[in-house]
Amino acid sequence: MFSMFRNLVGSKTLTADDLQPVLEKMKDHLIAKNVAADIALKLCESVSAKLEGKVLGTFGSIASTVKTTLTDACVQILSPRRRVDILRDAMDARQNKRPYVITFCGVNGVGKSTNLAKVCFWLVENGLSVLIAACDTFRSGAVEQLRTHVRKLNALHPPARHQGREMVQLYERGYGKDSAGIAMEAIASARDYRIDVVLVDTAGRMQDNEPLMRALTKLVKVNQPDLVLFVGEALVGNEAVDQLTKFNRALADFSQQQPPRLIDGIILTKFDTIDDKVGAAVSMTYTTGQPIVFVGTGQTYSDLRNLNARAVVASLLRA
Amino acid sequence: MVLADLGRKITSALKSLSNATIINEEVLNGMLKEICAALLEADVNIRLVKQLRENVRSVIDFDEMAGGLNKRRMIQSAVFKELVKLIDPGVKAWQPSKGRNNVIMFVGLQGSGKTTTCTKLAYYYQRKGWKTCLICADTFRAGAFDQLKQNATKARIPFYGSYTEIDPVVIAQEGVEKFKAENFEIIIVDTSGRHKQQDSLFEEMLQVEQATKPDNIIFVMDATIGQACEVQAKAFKDKVDVASVIITKLDGHAKGGGALSAVAATRSPVIFIGTGEHTDDFEPFKVQPFVSKLLGMGDIEGLIDK
Numbered sequence: 001m002f003s004m005f006r007n008l009v010g011s012k013t014l015t016a017d018d019l020q021p022v023l024e025k026m027k028d029h030l031i032a033k034n035v036a037a038d039i040a041l042k043l044c045e046s047v048s049a050k051l052e053g054k055v056l057g058t059f060g061s062i063a064s065t066v067k068t069t070l071t072d073a074c075v076q077i078l079s080p081r082r083r084v085d086i087l088r089d090a091m092d093a094r095q096n097k098r099p100y101v102i103t104f105c106g107v108n109g110v111g112k113s114t115n116l117a118k119v120c121f122w123l124v125e126n127g128l129s130v131l132i133a134a135c136d137t138f139r140s141g142a143v144e145q146l147r148t149h150v151r152k153l154n155a156l157h158p159p160a161r162h163q164g165r166e167m168v169q170l171y172e173r174g175y176g177k178d179s180a181g182i183a184m185e186a187i188a189s190a191r192d193y194r195i196d197v198v199l200v201d202t203a204g205r206m207q208d209n210e211p212l213m214r215a216l217t218k219l220v221k222v223n224q225p226d227l228v229l230f231v232g233e234a235l236v237g238n239e240a241v242d243q244l245t246k247f248n249r250a251l252a253d254f255s256q257q258q259p260p261r262l263i264d265g266i267i268l269t270k271f272d273t274i275d276d277k278v279g280a281a282v283s284m285t286y287t288t289g290q291p292i293v294f295v296g297t298g299q300t301y302s303d304l305r306n307l308n309a310r311a312v313v314a315s316l317l318r319a
Numbered sequence: 320m321v322l323a324d325l326g327r328k329i330t331s332a333l334k335s336l337s338n339a340t341i342i343n344e345e346v347l348n349g350m351l352k353e354i355c356a357a358l359l360e361a362d363v364n365i366r367l368v369k370q371l372r373e374n375v376r377s378v379i380d381f382d383e384m385a386g387g388l389n390k391r392r393m394i395q396s397a398v399f400k401e402l403v404k405l406i407d408p409g410v411k412a413w414q415p416s417k418g419r420n421n422v423i424m425f426v427g428l429q430g431s432g433k434t435t436t437c438t439k440l441a442y443y444y445q446r447k448g449w450k451t452c453l454i455c456a457d458t459f460r461a462g463a464f465d466q467l468k469q470n471a472t473k474a475r476i477p478f479y480g481s482y483t484e485i486d487p488v489v490i491a492q493e494g495v496e497k498f499k500a501e502n503f504e505i506i507i508v509d510t511s512g513r514h515k516q517q518d519s520l521f522e523e524m525l526q527v528e529q530a531t532k533p534d535n536i537i538f539v540m541d542a543t544i545g546q547a548c549e550v551q552a553k554a555f556k557d558k559v560d561v562a563s564v565i566i567t568k569l570d571g572h573a574k575g576g577g578a579l580s581a582v583a584a585t586r587s588p589v590i591f592i593g594t595g596e597h598t599d600d601f602e603p604f605k606v607q608p609f610v611s612k613l614l615g616m617g618d619i620e621g622l623i624d625k
């Protein structure tokens with residue numbers, strides 16, 4: 001019976017008080033979808049700021065107006081301001097007779113090595129040869145893990161299919177060595193042997209571990225990779241913000257270089273484990289402003305996707 | 320300390336009660352809002368947080384209550400009870416028995432820290448004089464056996480695994496039989512990471528359980544996990560008989576509140592925490608002392624028992 005009042009309510013000017021209860025619900029919804037709490041709050045505040053004082057359209061309810069505004073805000077956050085075109089840039093580097101270098105970094109166990117192998121597969125599928133630099137010289141089995149991937153990838157792409165060329169090779173110096181030095185040797189070797197791309201695997205490290213963060217900064221500083229990718233898992237909660245902020249801060253503070261080399265993009269892994277709790281995608285891009293270059297969706301080589309911002313936002317806002 | 324930040328925020332919220340001259344609906348709501356925000360920032364499951372709020376609210380009836388002191392006490396006690404519920408499933412932790420075989424199976428999501436923690440646990444018992452060993456029943460992850468082998472070798476712990484056998488059930492069974500025959504006391508079985516959306520891998524986990532008949536199944540959870548923990552933990556519990564939880568990576572910045580929802584979902588206690596990548600970065604975890612410390616209050620026991 002209240003439907004007859006719609007029009008009256010419908011044409012009113014929105015106040016913060018009108019919006020507050022709806023936004024409160026929306027915030028809880030975002031948190032339940034695994035958006036970091038303070039980012040959920042900031043998002044809702046930005047929606048409030050946008051809508052306050054606006055006249056509500058005749059047919060729209062407050063809830064639907066909020067939802068539309070929030071959708072737009074999230075799509076904007078997730079849409080890259082800058083496109084990372086690895087294939088094009090790697091081809092350019094090849095023209096210039098130098099290898100294109102990508103460094104993978106992130107906290108422990110998020111999927112750096114596995115997704116490095118997936119990126120490797122994708123590069124090889126696109127005709128580029130790859131040298132994997134085993135710069136995790138700490139974690140047990142890290143080198144053997146990469147060696148296994150190299151063997152499997154070469155079996156999928158045997159030299160016979162590539163003019164006798166072995167498409168994937170491993171550069172390793174075992175355990176306990178300085179990772180920055182190994183990366184440097186690997187890059188030099190790739191240059192000598194005309195290998196197109198160098199993928200640098202690094203050890204997982206906690207963002208507060210200063211010695212390890214310094215070591216990563218050194219690796220990045222002395223080798224100046226073309227791309228520094230931060231690998232984060234879609235499972236991560238509020239920590240997403242802290243991880244990214246502190247990786248960037250360490251890269252800036254410890255490098256004493258102007259401007260410092262920071263994170264250029266994100267790989268969001270384990271997207272297959274979270275159903276519709278897609279909030280980490282928003283937390284990570286909101287925090288850095290950097291694009292999600294790849295999404296990891298499983299444990300096989302083909303489980304690597306591009307982010308579909310609209311689809312992610314749709315599942316974010318779905319009840 | 321783990322969750323220390325959270326403890327501080329909760330204590331300060333509770334203090335706001337003591338500072339208020341009268342305790343009314345508004346004061347209670349303000350305090351609950353603060354506590355819930357702190358819990359959410361620590362990744363505690365939002366459903367559990369809402370429940371906590373409801374439960375505390377339902378205990379307090381302002382119309383029926385008399386003196387201010389009584390109200391304060393009732394509210395504090397209700398909050399304590401709810402917080403303890405988050406961390407304490409109310410069941411006793413499983414303990415291995417000396418002089419017989421104790422088979423322990425590790426399960427968990429990909430990359431949560433199972434393999435690392437297997438060695439930590441084996442090392443922990445070995446140092447206490449138990450005869451311990453490790454079995455690698457992960458034939459899926461590249462380099463998994465090398466990882467376990469290198470860890471075990473460094474810690475001088477006997478291990479079993481295979482580079483050629485592809486069926487983890489076979490390896491687990493063979494390993495357990497071999498080590499049982501050799502009278503090992505703590506036999507730890509490491510398995511591949513998996514998640515609930517992978518039906519066949521969940522089925523495989525069940526088969527490993529049936530083949531090895533573990534005395535204890537430990538669910539390993541990463542402290543950085545957010546809201547997805549609960550459904551995953553529950554799915555593991557529904558499939559196999561999880562009885563303990565270990566939370567890893569608490570040396571980082573993470574508060575570990577997300578991982579705590581594994582306690583509610585599996586109705587299993589946290590028995591150890593991982594605090595680093597090294598084999599001795601490992602601590603036993605006891606619920607009650609933890610809660611007292613967390614809330615920085617001496618008289619909790621008294622409050623909860625009321």
Ligand SMILES: Nc1nc2c(ncn2[C@@H]2O[C@H](COP(=O)(O)OP(=O)(O)OP(=O)(O)O)[C@@H](O)[C@H]2O)c(=O)[nH]1
Nearest residue numbers: 108109110111112113114204270296297298429430
């Ligand atoms: N389901 C799923 N699992 C993944 C994905 N990416 C990686 N994994 C799994 O996550 C686990 C850890 O992956 P790794 O690649 O070893 O992680 P890492 O970051 O290199 O780990 P450290 O080097 O030890 O820090 C492995 O079991 C991988 O198979 C993904 O997109 N989906």
Ligand SMILES: Nc1nc2c(ncn2[C@@H]2O[C@H](COP(=O)(O)OP(=O)(O)OP(=O)(O)O)[C@@H](O)[C@H]2O)c(=O)[nH]1
Nearest residue numbers: 108109429430431432433434435512568593594595
């Ligand atoms: N900082 C820190 N790192 C840890 C801790 N526990 C494990 N790790 C690291 O987390 C990463 C993943 O650990 P693993 O033991 O390989 O995890 P897993 O669960 O066996 O992985 P899968 O077998 O691929 O599912 C490694 O880099 C470990 O060194 C911890 O308590 N603190």
Ligand SMILES: [Mg+2]
Nearest residue numbers: 112113136142
């Ligand atoms: Mg790795």
Ligand SMILES: [Mg+2]
Nearest residue numbers: 433434457463
């Ligand atoms: Mg493992």
